[in-house]
Amino acid sequence: MNVDYIIVGFGLSGLSFVEQLEKNGKSFMVYEDSSQTSSRVAGGIYNPVVLKRFTLAWQASEQLRVAVSFYKDVEDKLCKKLVEDLPVLRRFNSVEEQNNWFESCGNLGLNEFLSSELVRSKNTAIDAPFHYGKVKHTGKIDINNMLFFYSEYLHKNNKIIKDSFDYDKIEVKEGLVCYKNIVSKHIVFTEGFGMKNNPFFNHLPLQGNKGEYIIIKSEALQLKEAIKSSVFIIPLGQDMYKVGATYNNEDKTSGKTLHAKEELQKKLERFLKVPYSVVDQVAGIRPTVKDRKPLIGTHTDYQNIHILNGLGSRGILIGPTVAKKLYDHIENGVLLDKDIDIKRFNILG
Ligand SMILES: Cc1cc2nc3c(=O)[nH]c(=O)nc-3n(C[C@H](O)[C@H](O)[C@H](O)COP(=O)(O)OP(=O)(O)OC[C@H]3O[C@@H](n4cnc5c(N)ncnc54)[C@H](O)[C@@H]3O)c2cc1C
Structure with missing residues (x-):
């Protein structure tokens, strides 16, 4: 089977990236093994203010605009009530x-x-x-149901495999990623804290x-x-x-x-x-990071192996924005902002 993308992990990061692929008519296959639960147990609140110190969260105003329309689109697509204005x-x-x-x-x-x-x-x-x-x-996303119904939608369209991704079976040949019977142009890892098991990216400072x-x-x-x-x-x-x-x-x-x-x-x-x-x-x-910013970008040695992670404690706001940034980076060569690009952790800069 040939696809444009393999996605590993279907939490908030995976869903946010899959939506980009769907909107742009790209083919893909998702792997999900239920090993992490961060998105499924989340409170689902979106709130741009840090309520301990009364400051604005990082880029929250811009992220809020993107996020609200993103979740309304998902709501329409799945025909389910998922977004609630909650004071x-x-x-x-x-x-x-x-x-x-x-x-x-x-x-x-x-x-x-x-x-x-x-x-x-x-x-x-x-x-x-x-x-x-x-x-x-402010408001609340019914995130557990959103993932459940989106997963069902993917299942009906044969776009999700409920299995653990085995990192030892991945091969990169002539600019393509081969995994079992799938040949893909790109692979995007969205495993949340599960990234700790990923040999391509476990050098990054994901703390948890x-x-x-x-x-x-x-x-x-x-x-x-x-x-x-x-x-x-x-x-x-x-x-x-x-x-x-x-x-x-x-x-x-x-x-x-x-x-x-x-x-x-x-x-x-x-x-x-x-x-x-x-x-x-x-x-x-x-999936929290040392400097409290997301982990987005492309592997230094493999141009078709990417990561979308580090959404921390505000994934609902951040996810849709950074997923779009990663997509534009991969497909249109748009440079990533320095503060989210994983290159900031390269020893050689
Ligand atoms: C208690 C709690 C409350 C929270 N409340 C809020 C809130 O109110 N608002 C907010 O914005 N954020 C909240 N968050 C944070 C938010 O949940 C995270 O930012 C977000 O869920 C991270 O999503 P993710 O997809 O990156 O990771 P995850 O949700 O962990 O998803 C990763 C997925 O990858 C899968 N996976 C991992 N490894 C593999 C593998 N090898 N093969 C196949 N699949 C794999 C896992 O099973 C999982 O489904 C909360 C978090 C917690 C824990």
Whole structure:
């Protein structure tokens, strides 16, 4: 079988690149083995503001424009409701935090996203004596369903193989990549933290940061917005909420832990005033990078072996933008920005 591209991994990175291929009429085959779960467990929130420091996330304004229209296109293509406008409220811990917020509201760039009105909620389920600030233009992607339905669509069109990609079986001959019975012009690796097993790229400084959520049920909570305090509370519907996530740089295993559950419950109970029960827990490893920028580009020795990785903790915003940049780089020779190009880690520069 001859294709234009082989894609290894179908999380958010893989989906973002596949969409580029579909839009441009390229043929491809995806390999996916369910070994990583980062995209499938993600909260799905897109929010351009860093809510710890009240600053704008890296290139967030531009990425937001690309991302929202990207996900709406995917929604139309799959005929499924996947995008939801979801307000994000930042719970203030002190008067000082309130003041910092209102100061930041005046900053160029941030004024588009931080509401300058103090939000006083009538919901007594949450203790919020200093009230809330509202972030504008936020929302939630139903990422688990998006991957599920997109995968089904690929399956129907014979474009996905549910199998582990075996790096030992890859051969590069006369400018083509051969893998088992497939001959391809290019291969793009989008394995998230699974990149650690990839001999072509495992020299890159992907660190990985484990995140866990608990899923709670509470009839009394009645939240319509996502609340950001020491943890996020994200409404899922039917009185269910995601609470989290944890950030752990040490543990690189994929399983859920009692320690994370206890940490999240402790933080939640500092401000949640109504009963709840924990009904589930999920875990995944964020593909984070030393310098907090994505890993995009082409292998130094092989011009048809590429990577799209390092989406970190904001994959929903970043994925669509960097996928388009990689596609334009491969197909149209457009140079990559220096701060995302993997060449920044070449010892020889
Ligand atoms: C708890 C948690 C909460 C998060 N919340 C948010 C959020 O609210 N908003 C946000 O923007 N981001 C969030 N993120 C970050 C976001 O999930 C990541 O940025 C994004 O999912 C990374 O996508 P990816 O496709 O690069 O990696 P992954 O999702 O890990 O996908 C890689 C895929 O490759 C497959 N794979 C790997 N190796 C192989 C192989 N050899 N053969 C075949 N297949 C292979 C894996 O099975 C996997 O499906 C969160 C992450 C976590 C862990």
